[in-house]
Amino acid sequence: MHSGLLISHADARPMYLQIIEQIQQRIAVGDWPPGHELPSIRALAAETRVSVITVKRAYLELERAGVIVTRQGRGSFVAERAGLSLELHRQELDTQLAAAADLGRRLGLSADALADRLRGLAQALEDQAHPHEPAGSEEES
C-alpha cells in the first residue's frame, strides 16, 4: 500500500508533525474514510525513510486525538467517530477564518465590520439554497 506521504527536510517542522498533518489532510479530504486501514508503522517508516520511532510518535498522537484507532495485532484505522470529519472541518474553518481576520485587520476593518461581511455572505448562500424564503432580518454593511 502506497501512502504518498512525503517528508521534507526543507520544512522546519519536525518530521512527526509533518506525518500527522499529511495523514489528517488525507482524512479531511476523504481519501482515507472512517475505517480505512493505515499502513503499518514499519511499512510507513520504510516508505518515507523516516525512523520507526518517529512514525510511532505520529500514530500515538493521532490516536490520542481520536483521529485513528489502533487494534492490537490488527493495525491502525481511521476512527469511525461520526464527529471526526466534522471536527477536522471545524479546524479547517478556524484556519481559514483566522486568515480572513488577518486580511481584514490589514485592510483596516473592525471586528464588527468583518463579522457583518461574513454574515452577509452567509445570508447570500442561504438565499441561494432557499430562494422562496424571505431574507433574514440581518442588515448588510
Place this chain on the structure above:
Amino acid sequence: MNEPLIQLAGVCKAYRFFSLTDVHLRLEAGQVMGLVGPNGAGKTTMIRLLMGMVRQDRGEVRVLGHPIPEGQALAKQDIGFASEEMRLYGQATLGWHMRLVRDMRASWDEGYAAHLLCHFNLHPDQRVRELSHGERVKAMLLLALAPRPRLLLLDEPTTGLDPVARHELLVELMDVVRDDRRAILFSSHHTQDVEQISDVITFLDRGRIVESRDKESFVDRWRRVFLDLPAGTAVPALPGAVSVTTTGRAAVVTTREYSPAVEEMCARARVTVRDVQRLTLEEIFVATVTSQREEQQR
C-alpha cells in the same frame, strides 16, 4: 527473542592515547541506532569491539546472544559488516567477492544481490582496484546486505557516496527494519541521515557515552530561546542552559532541558520570550561538544 541484539556492560578499552571508558549500551531487535561523535570519539573502536576485532580490557560484550570475542564466529554468521577497514582483493572482481560471500553464507539472497547491484549502479565484472572510493563503499554495503543478516554493523556507510547512492542506501536500510527481528547500528558524520532514520541516538565523545536515548526525546528537549531583556536585567538562569549569547538587550539561550516551565520562568523575570526554535541533530552535536570542551578548559 527478547534478548537485545547488542549488549555492552561496563566495557573499557585503553590505548596509549585513547581509551573507551565504562560503555553501557543496548540495541533491541527492530531498532536502528545511529552512533555520532567527533573524530576520535571511539565510534570505530566500539564497532571493532562488537566484531571481536579487539578484545575489551574489562566489561561484557554480547552480540546476538554470543559473548564476544569468544563467540564471534557464531555471531558473525548473522552480522553484516561494512567499514573502511574491510579489505577487498584489488585484483578480483566484485562478482568474485559476491560468490565468495555466497559460499560462506547460506542466507545469501541472489535476487536481492541482483537488486542491490542495479540500485547501487555496480557491475559484477568490475575489478575492485578499478572502483572509485564511493563504488568500493557501495560494493562493501552490497556484500553486507545481501545475506540479509539480523544485525548490520556499518561504520560510516554514507561517507563518500553521492546523493543518489546515499538515498538508495537509506531506502535499503529502512527496508531492513520492516522486519522487526533485525537491527542496524551505524556510525556517521552525516547527522541528517542519522536524525532521519535512527530510533536511538548514541552520542560518543572522547571515549565516553554522553547520551544514548530514543531519537524523539533526544532531539525534542533541545531548544534555542530568543529573549528580549529589559534594561538592567540579566539573563535568567534557565535549566539545562548549554550556552548563553548576549548582544545588547537581546539574548539567545541554548538549553538541553526545555519545557514550558522555561517560558514561565522568563515571564517571572520580566524577560520577553521572542522566539523558541528547535535544533537539528547537527546543531545539538556542535553545541554539546563545544560546551563540553569549554567546561574542560575552565
